[in-house]
Structures are given as structure tokens and as C-alpha cells.
Amino acid sequence: MKPVSYLDYNATSPLRPEALAVMSAVLQETGNPSSVHGFGRNARRHVDIARQQVALRVGARSENVIFTASGTEANNLALLNAGNHRLLVSAIEHDSILKPARQMGAEVIQAQRSGEIDLDHLASLLQQDSRPAFVSIMMANNETGVIQPVAAISELVHRHGGLLHVDAAQAMCRIAVDISLLDIDFLTLSGHKIGGPQGVGALVLGRDREMTALLLGGGQERGRRAGSENVAAIAGFGAAAMVDTGAELARIGALRDHLEARLQTLGQPITFFGRSQGMALPQSHERLPNTSCFASGTKNSETLVMALDLAGVAVSAGSACSSGKVRPSHVITAMGFGAATAGTAIRVSLGWQSSQEDVERFVAAWSSIQTRQTGAAEAAGGVFTAA
Amino acid sequence: MSANNAAKTPANDTAVGTNKPQLPIYLDYQATTPCDPRVVEAMLPYFTEKFGNPHSRNHSFGWEAEEGVEKARAQVASIIGADEKEVIFTSGATESNNLALKGVAHFHKGKKNHIITTVTEHKCILDSCRHLEMEGFKVTYLPVQQNGLVDLEQLKAAITDQTVLVSIMAVNNEIGVIQPLAEIGKICRARGVYFHTDAAQAVGKIPLDVNAMNIDMMSISGHKIYGPKGIGALYVRRKPRVRLEALIHGGGQERGMRSGTLPTPLIVGLGEACAIAQKEMGAETERLKYLRDRMYNKIKEQLPEVFLNGDLEQRIPGNLNISFAYVEGEGLMMGIKDLAVSSGSACTSASLEPSYVLRALGVEEELAHTSLRLGIGRFTTEQDIDYAVEHIVQSVNRLRAMSPLWEMAQEGIDIKSIQWAEH
Numbered sequence: 007m008k009p010v011s012y013l014d015y016n017a018t019s020p021l022r023p024e025a026l027a028v029m030s031a032v033l034q035e036t037g038n039p040s041s042v043h044g045f046g047r048n049a050r051r052h053v054d055i056a057r058q059q060v061a062l063r064v065g066a067r068s069e070n071v072i073f074t075a076s077g078t079e080a081n082n083l084a085l086l087n088a089g090n091h092r093l094l095v096s097a098i099e100h101d102s103i104l105k106p107a108r109q110m111g112a113e114v115i116q117a118q119r120s121g122e123i124d125l126d127h128l129a130s131l132l133q134q135d136s137r138p139a140f141v142s143i144m145m146a147n148n149e150t151g152v153i154q155p156v157a158a159i160s161e162l163v164h165r166h167g168g169l170l171h172v173d174a175a176q177a178m179c180r181i182a183v184d185i186s187l188l189d190i191d192f193l194t195l196s197g198h199k200i201g202g203p204q205g206v207g208a209l210v211l212g213r214d215r216e217m218t219a220l221l222l223g224g225g226q227e228r229g230r231r232a233g234s235e236n237v238a239a240i241a242g243f244g245a246a247a248m249v250d251t252g253a254e255l256a257r258i259g260a261l262r263d264h265l266e267a268r269l270q271t272l273g274q275p276i277t278f279f280g281r282s283q284g285m286a287l288p289q290s291h292e293r294l295p296n297t298s299c300f301a302s303g304t305k306n307s308e309t310l311v312m313a314l315d316l317a318g319v320a321v322s323a324g325s326a327c328s329s330g331k332v333r334p335s336h337v338i339t340a341m342g343f344g345a346a347t348a349g350t351a352i353r354v355s356l357g358w359q360s361s362q363e364d365v366e367r368f369v370a371a372w373s374s375i376q377t378r379q380t381g382a383a384e385a386a387g388g389v390f391t392a393a
Numbered sequence: 394m395s396a397n398n399a400a401k402t403p404a405n406d407t408a409v410g411t412n413k414p415q416l417p418i419y420l421d422y423q424a425t426t427p428c429d430p431r432v433v434e435a436m437l438p439y440f441t442e443k444f445g446n447p448h449s450r451n452h453s454f455g456w457e458a459e460e461g462v463e464k465a466r467a468q469v470a471s472i473i474g475a476d477e478k479e480v481i482f483t484s485g486a487t488e489s490n491n492l493a494l495k496g497v498a499h500f501h502k503g504k505k506n507h508i509i510t511t512v513t514e515h516k517c518i519l520d521s522c523r524h525l526e527m528e529g530f531k532v533t534y535l536p537v538q539q540n541g542l543v544d545l546e547q548l549k550a551a552i553t554d555q556t557v558l559v560s561i562m563a564v565n566n567e568i569g570v571i572q573p574l575a576e577i578g579k580i581c582r583a584r585g586v587y588f589h590t591d592a593a594q595a596v597g598k599i600p601l602d603v604n605a606m607n608i609d610m611m612s613i614s615g616h617k618i619y620g621p622k623g624i625g626a627l628y629v630r631r632k633p634r635v636r637l638e639a640l641i642h643g644g645g646q647e648r649g650m651r652s653g654t655l656p657t658p659l660i661v662g663l664g665e666a667c668a669i670a671q672k673e674m675g676a677e678t679e680r681l682k683y684l685r686d687r688m689y690n691k692i693k694e695q696l697p698e699v700f701l702n703g704d705l706e707q708r709i710p711g712n713l714n715i716s717f718a719y720v721e722g723e724g725l726m727m728g729i730k731d732l733a734v735s736s737g738s739a740c741t742s743a744s745l746e747p748s749y750v751l752r753a754l755g756v757e758e759e760l761a762h763t764s765l766r767l768g769i770g771r772f773t774t775e776q777d778i779d780y781a782v783e784h785i786v787q788s789v790n791r792l793r794a795m796s797p798l799w800e801m802a803q804e805g806i807d808i809k810s811i812q813w814a815e816h
Binding site (some may be wrong): 012014017018019020021026029030033034035036037038040041042043044045046049074075076077078079081082100101102103105106109198203204205206220221222223224232233234235236237238239308311312314315320321322323 | 417419421424425426427428430433436437440441444445446448449451452453454455483484485486487488490491515516517518520521523524614616621622623624640641642643644645652653654655656657658659733734735
């Protein structure tokens, strides 16, 4: 039986009807945006409109939007433009920052137990060296949904003459993201995390600047990213960016809070990562309203996710890119939790199609798995099942 | 027909009861191709019900998407005679070319530092090479012969002990000529040098076999073969293994060679496009050859002083590139507004510089300016061809009637001998 409840929106989102509609139409047309004839100009028009839509959503100028093939590519492109700056990245970044940053000899900013980065540590790192820094921080974490104090970080980084890159792949359309207001130099966006298509992302610049391109070739994207524009996906990204998510987010936030409240009533100790301990619910303002990441400290993440899938609920043990690799989340570990806790964490992330029914199905499945007597994996004493 | 109306399939492409094709006529199949409706149909379920992230390994939404990706990988591998484990998905041929060149060069940095390519490659190969030169690599840009083909003896002579890679495109995007891939592959293999070919314009149009041709890396594009834009692939040989450094780092997808969430619907579309092309290549080649020859012969019969750029025999059936002497290029383009054609490669078509590919063949600047690239493909009909020929001939005749140069040439004056005075 196919699971009926998809609660893994931070991995990817089903395509919104607004995006599907424009993409279906564009896929029936032809034309390369670089061609000067009518077919080409028509294709270019779709790209231009989408560029304005994405720019509008994040408070940018449309000429400062560089379309890429993914958030990952946008992150790589941003880091490539760190130039001779000192590179500082936080410990809880996505692999598409951490992996290239490590190769570039980046210094790591510590995270706190709350999931926020340690501002004092950042400040001391910035003071240690007079060279200007290139700082990369995600706006909202993909695993815990914890939102970083970007305004404060921006102020701090710029006071020290540095540049700020913010990975807003998970934040866009879920919280307010305004590149001008927050004074961000580089901003990463992803199409499929907001209900747009996979295969498109963007790097947005706070102000026009000379860029080193990762992909060289034709002069597309004003020489900043070569390759024929992915017209249909870009158009879909633009359409998804224009969806008014206000009411939807309030609804999703309430569902998430309801889910957490229900889990707490089940009686077992449970840790919600990134949620202020000992404070009253809801705490939506400090995390993305759609994300809940928690651990019960009993069964390991992989076992839980598999068992939930069998029960018809799709959730995740961490970020999708590293799914299948059995290792505790680097995010939760960086927040100071031990491997025993980190190794039992799962992430529930809701989205535009999520309903009360999905939440109830999850709670029922979770409850039944938690109370189930020795399963095969536990009987064998194995913490980790084979992937 | 218009590509806006791509829903027509090749089987029913002959409009009944009318000789007038739908305007404008799309004749720019080397710039991009319409996405085949069968491809769109294959993609659609992956936008909606099968929307999972193919890297989600622990739930069935992920598995379903992964299944789609792996089926497509096999379809792509099949059309080039590769193993599916050798196919890396990218965002397009530009990324594949960047990855192949920079990836191999960076991996072998300090050991081997020489790359060989040709002057008629796509911009993304030439720009990547220039970038590598700035990093300290040596690059040999081989000239091409007048017919657009590389001279194999020159290639042999250019290879040194320092050569790590030869990158020569399979089919040129402007003139459609097919390079002698098997011969190049043989030379490279004998000298222990990697052979990369940009096959964006070749896949699905000519038979390709990475093993028979000793190809070590091959760039593939989705939107040049009736698949979607924003997707491509790089074939990377496993035996003997090609070592390269990734360009985009992150989640470690595509065996670490290319990170980023795989766009399942686009990949499914690329796979389907390959499967269709593989199945239909034989019949479609014959059909396009007939249309292409009809077009070329009719133009030649009606117009003197027209020149085909690039070899006619070693050429894909869907391309003509013709220079029309004694007309003004911009005027010609304006005169055939109903025809969507290109006067150079799409990436540079907005610039007024003469095509560097035509210049490399030794085509003079004036003639290069008056050249048209006529790209025909799966949805081109005989009516489209006849209409296009009629309008090109009319337009050229009209421009020549107004041209004093044409008049002088008719009177037997050698225009090149005239010393033009400044005034």
C-alpha cells in the first residue's frame, strides 16, 4: 500500500497547481531565450516574468536574480565568490555549504542548544582576524526548522566589513525573507522547496556585483551562469513564488503545534529540537511553522522512518541528501546532543497539502510504534537496520 | 508547422486540404527543440503524484521517484551504448562540458597539464578552456578544414606526454558536420589520452557507441533532442575509469560527481526523449534527409551564388547552413520574418559579430554575415520546407535587385579589386 500521508516537505514539495499550470503551457511551446526570433523572445518573456516574481518575493531587484539548477548550485556559486575573504560557516549548514567550505579551509561557527548559532563565537571569530570575512548562514535549518537571527548576524558581519551569504532554501515562502531589509549580500533559493519544480534555484544578490561564474559558456544570466535557461522550470518557480502563503502558513503552524501537543500527551519523554524548553506552546516564531524535529531516545531514526512508512506516513530522519547513510544528524550533534539522542531523531515537515488527517495518522502510527513490543531489530540488539 | 502546436506527431504532420503551413515556421532546431508531447506526458505524473525526492531512501515517495530516475538512466545509457552506472545527470550540456573539462583538468593538476580541442567548439568548451589556461593549463585549439572537419594528422601531432584530454564535439551546432569520432577515439586510446565529446547536437541524430568509438566522456542535452530544458547528462567511462573532480559539491548525489537534488520529472523526460529518438532514428533520418535535400536543391536551382557551409555528406540530416552572396544579412532576416531561423549559434545570435565557426572554415566576413542556419526536425513538414524556400528565394532576389554590388558582379566586375575611397 502506498502511504497516504506525505510529511516530508523539507525534502521536497509536491508541485503547486499554480506552477503546474504555467509549466504545462510552457512545455508545449518552444524557443531558446537567446534566440532573437519570436519563439526565442517568447521564451525570454517567461524567464523575465519569473525573474521579477522571484525578486518581488525576496525584496530584490530582478536583475540581481541569477537562476541556477538548484539551491546546491546556488550555494556553490556563492562560495566561489568568497574570493580572498576568510570563510566562516556555521556547523549546522547544509552539506552543499559544508562540503565545499571544508575544502576551502573554512572556520566553523558553533551552534547553541537552541539551534541558533553562537553570536558571541561569531563575534570573536570576526575580531580574531583583520581580513574581511565571508560568512555563510542558513536562514532556517532544514532539519530542525530553527530560524537564525539574520538581522543581528548581518549587522555584526557588516560592522566587521564582511560579506553575508544566507541560504534561504527552506525559509522562502515560509517566513518573511527580504534581502534589502536584512542587508544580505548573497541569498540562496530553491524551487522545489516552495512547491515549485525541482531543477531550478537562484542566487540573489543584495546589490549588483562582479561575479565569478561556476558554469562558463554562453552569456546567459548576464555572464554569471551559462547554459540555456530552463524556461518551464523557471516559470514554475516564479509562479510558486507568487503564491500568497499567509493563511496557509497559519493553518500549517496550527497543525504542527497540534501534532507536538498530541505527542506530548502520549506520556513518553520527548525532546523537540529547537523549541524553547519549559515554555508554553506554541513557539512558531522561532522555528519554521511547518517543521517539527524530535526524539524519544528509544528507537533509532532509520527504524522509525521505515516503520512509519509501512504505516502509511512518509517522514525523514534528516536531510534527504544524506538519507540512507546511517549516521546521526550533524545538526543535532552540533546543538550539543549526544549520539544516543541524535540517532533517534526524526523530522516531520508539513506543507500546502497537509491536513489534520495526516497529523492524526502520524500520531496514531507513532504511538503504535512506540508501544509496540520488541521488534525484530530490537530483538537482534541492533540499533541500526541495514539501509 | 509552428512549434507552438507541437502536439502534432510526425505520423500526422501533413495538414490536409491546405498548402499553407502554420506561421511562423520554426526552423531553429539546433537552438532548441519542442518538447515532444509524449515526453511531456511521461513527465507529468512526476510533477504531481510521484513527486518524491529521489534521495529520500526511507519512504516509498522517494523510492518511486528513484525508480523513475533509474529507468531514465538506463534509457540514456542505451542510446549511447553505455552502462547505466556511467551516466551522471546534470542541468544540461553546458554543465556537462564544464564538468568534463574542469573536472578532469583539476583532478590531474600537477601531473598532466595539456588539453586539445578545436576552434569550432561550443562557447562553453572554449570558455572552460580559456579559464583553464588562466589556471596554468596549456590548450591547443586545432583548426578545422574548409569542410569543418578536424584533420586527424594534426590531432596526432598535437598529442604530447602532457596531454590529459582531447575534447572534440560530435556534431557542430552551426554547420551540423559530424567529426570522425571513431578515428579520434582510436587515436586517443592508443596514446592513453581521455576523449571527451560534446554530443549535444548528435545524440538521437546519429548512431553513437561509446565503446566502439572509444569515447571516455560524452555530454548530452535534453532540449536538443525533444526533451525538456534544464537537464542533461555526462557519460563518464568506468573501465578504464575516468577520474574527475566535482564542480558542484554537497549532498554527494550522482556518486559524488554532481550534488543537488535530482529533478525527477526532467530526468524522466530526458530518458523518454532518448527512448523515442533511439526507436525512431532510422526512419526520421530518412525523412529529414529528404526534406533537407529538397530544401537545398530547390534553393540551389533558383538562386546562383549560394554556398553551403560545412561538409554535405558528413552532416546531420537536420541542418543546412547557407551563405547568400550579395545580400545584406540583417535585411535577409527581416525579409523572412515568418521563418524562425538563426544566423549563428543561439548564444551569440544577439551579437552582430560574424560567426566564429564560419570564420574558422575560411568563410569571408561578408559571406558569414549573410549566412542562415536552417535547422529542421521532428515537427517540420514538407509544406514548411516549400514555404520557407519560396520566401528565402523571394527575399534574396529582392535584396539583390536593390544591391549595386550584385549589379556590378553581374557585369563581371571583381568587387574585391575595387579600392573603396573614404568619403
